[in-house]
Amino acid sequence: MATRVLDQSDISRALSRIAHEILEREKGAANLVLMGIPSRGVPLAHRIAERIGAIEQGAAPPVGSVDITMFRDDLRMRPARPLARTEVPPGGIDGRTVVLVDDVLFSGRSIRAALDALSEIGRPRAVRLAVLVDRGHRELPIRADYVGKNVPTSLRETVRVRVVDSDGVDEVVIGEDA
């Protein structure tokens, strides 16, 4: 049985709120860079950036992507995986405030890998974390600065984020692992 916990308008509102929160806490969009973690984090980062641009009535902050495959700690546990794109915005990330964007925050291991990957690209002034869903069960001392929705889950459940760009629909679904 799959339960939908966020629909299209829920996601839209959550991203708008995150955009406002980022602007409030970072005191404006100057010096911001959004880095999405592939695959679902990248379209989410673009949407947050668009909203920030709309709120500020100026240019949206630059958006990039950071592939974490080569930095994962479970690389040896599965066959080699295909890589995703790492795209550094033209201005780079040195001295900027980087907001990492991912779909689901779970163990925290992806974020650890992303932090390592970022440090290979440059030295940001600060790194923040924005996620659409925080499902708990952290295995590392990592927390999100901006959360779309906290969704309490059991370890047996799976959380799937679908976005229009790759899945044709915007929704977050909780299912029971078979």
Add this chain to the structure above:
Amino acid sequence: MKRHLLSAADLSHDDAVLVLDTARELAAVSDRAVKKLPTLRGRTVVNLFFEDSTRTRISFEAAAKRLSADVINFSAKGSSVSKGESLKDTAMTLQAMGADGVVIRHSASGAPHRLATAGWIGAAVVNAGDGTHEHPTQALLDAYTMRHHLAGGSGDLAGARVTIVGDVLHSRVARSNVLLLDTLGAHVTLVAPPTLLPVGVETWPCEVSYDLDAPLPHTDALMMLRVQRERMSAAYFPSEREYSRRYGLDARRSALLPTDAIVMHPGPMNRGMEITAEVADGPRSVIVEQVTNGVSIRMAVLYLLLGGAETA
């Protein structure tokens, strides 16, 4: 992907595209200030070179180091022990040292296959050129270079027209290229004097021509092969001038190519023999690019063979 890379024929269409895509993402690493990824930390890659090589060995070494692997260079040049035994003894040494990957170049065709399948070692084996047999990573980097220029850098090479010219008989590059390019959907024409074509070439998935001028106007990528004088024990053509005149690439022939066609050479070049300096350094030439792409391709191969679980 199979566990070893011994022949370009080991790669399915999807495998080959995966290697090229992986290399495309890894190419960006070479442009960064920190040219290093932690992926193969703690893994040992042995470069086992029984035959002279500069660019291939350096390329593999750079690739392994950029992935943080420990690299051991084993140059077996000058070894007088008979081939089979020495290879086995060397293999057992490598096994004792705990090698995870072995990159082997050998003058005997089939040596990498023997090393991979004889049960001497548990490491993944990458063929870096064996005799006149195969050189799969060269074919991959050539395909990568062609894809970048002819197919917009993604997908396969469906419909691309590739002409490979010269010493096909002694060329492991030609054999690997024909196999891989066929897998990727390209249309290959081999051009060589009859004496420099191997027996059975008519069974290869390509066309054969003795005349160079005819296919040039229908060629998207032109690959000139090195005349391998060191492997030639007999007279395969009357004189170097005669060869140059009939099968060498000069400015006149280069002008017969379509506007966007590229000129390739696996190196090292005999300037003035199979290719004139004018063309080798000209605007169509992507020869330097091939070397750069070689590192990305070898990173991709090492990552895909050694980066994941053992049972990959």
